[in-house]
Amino acid sequence: MPSTRMRTTAVLAAAAALAAVAGCASGNDSGGSKSGLRLYNDKGAWKPFFEQMSALGKxxxxxxxxxxxxTDEPTYTAFIKSSFRTKVKPDLFTWQTxxxxxxxxxxxxxxxTTSIWQDAIKSGDLTQDLAKYYTVGGKQYCVPLNTGYWGMFYNKKIFxxxxxxxxxxxxDLMKIAQTLKGGGQVPFNQTTPTSLFSFAWFEQLLAGTDPDLYERLSTGRASYTDPGVVKVMEQWKSMIDSGYFSNPGDKADPADHFKAGDAAMVISGTWFNTSMTQRGLKLGTDYGxxxxxxxxxxxxxxxxxxxSGPLCSLRKAPxxxxxTKYLKWWVTPGAQEKWANARGDVSGNPKVKIADPELxxxxxxxxxxxxxxxxRYFEAAPAPVLTAALSGFDGFLSKPGSYMAVLKDIQKANEDYWKNHKAGS
Known part of the structure; x- marks a missing residue:
């Protein structure tokens, strides 16, 4: 779990942010009929792309x-949850499924947003397959901000x-790692500057070994001390012990590591392509x-x-x-083509043509x-279990021998959660 200091800092920062917003809210920004909306998000690096969407949306x-x-996830989460209890409400905000x-x-x-989904599915702008990730109790909430597939970015020059x-x-992948390591090259970037994506290799190893166990785990029908889960942690530990990963204490941005050639490969979602293009690199030429x-x-x-990350509005939005009008527009082909291609990513709208032929x-x-x-594990795991897992995996990266203690701690959070929830739901 996050430290008391981290939680306190996040809450104080959220309170300060709310106070700042409240202080500058006036006229249309404080409620009533609006021509301007504020879109709160946990993707600060995407500001230029949001601004392009702002111009098109206007x-x-x-x-x-x-x-x-x-740019700090705990602070952002605390801010949004604090807004539920105040009169200052975000018009739109990003979240997780x-x-x-x-x-x-x-x-x-x-x-x-059930009616938005029904209309968009009928027009072919969204799919029924995607709708299930936005469905709670038979109804839909929010719309897709972005979609992404996870895989491996690799440095073409190093390869x-x-x-x-x-x-x-x-x-083949393990042979590649062995070859790179033997040549003095770090094969894989380990994690990000925070513990936010410390789950990446856990989910990849488990889903690639036993996807049924992975899904049972996320719905409370399996234990984190299951032999299959333990085996995955042992495999992950073996890869760390083999020297296949960058130093987990290095807090440099993975994109900078990748550009510098410090690590030959980065496991991430297709949205990581945005970080590459922002650094002047080209998919298909500099990396694959x-x-x-x-x-x-x-x-x-x-x-x-x-x-798939949601874009949401509050039930009691200003x-x-x-x-609602903005959410309806967001999923249209015109909006999605601009959004996906500006960032160099894919879209949840199947009508959108991706400009980059490699992508x-x-x-x-x-x-x-x-x-x-x-x-993705970040969305699949219940929130309290995810919190315990992110903290546990982050610690495991520094002390791989602690994997059983880590799994037991996560399992404790897993048991506590499912005591009050119906497993498999």
């Missing part, structure tokens, strides 16, 4: 949108130096991307980690009609029938 909807971005969406729906805070090609099996083969080759389909290949490969979509 032109096509008449609504102005100002992005208010955070899975347990964290269910949490704020249960608190009766987030606006229902060429060692005569390497993208792997087709897990054994491959979907990661299963650890267990006998699985009938490749387990493909999938995520101007519910304006927020378009990725989306086509991800969409074929040979993949089994697996919800």
């Amino acid at each position: 032109q096509q909807t008449g609504l102005d949108m100002k992005p208010v971005g955070y 899975g347990g964290r969406l269910e949490e704020i729906v249960a608190q009766n805070q987030v606006a229902e 060429a130096k060692y005569g390497l090609a993208p792997p087709t099996t897990w054994a 991307f491959f979907l990661i083969p299963n650890v267990q080759p006998s699985l009938p389909k490749r387990s493909l980690i999938f995520e 101007d519910a009609a304006a927020s 378009d290949k990725v989306t086509k490969e991800a969409a074929n029938g040979g993949n089994r979509l697996v919800l």
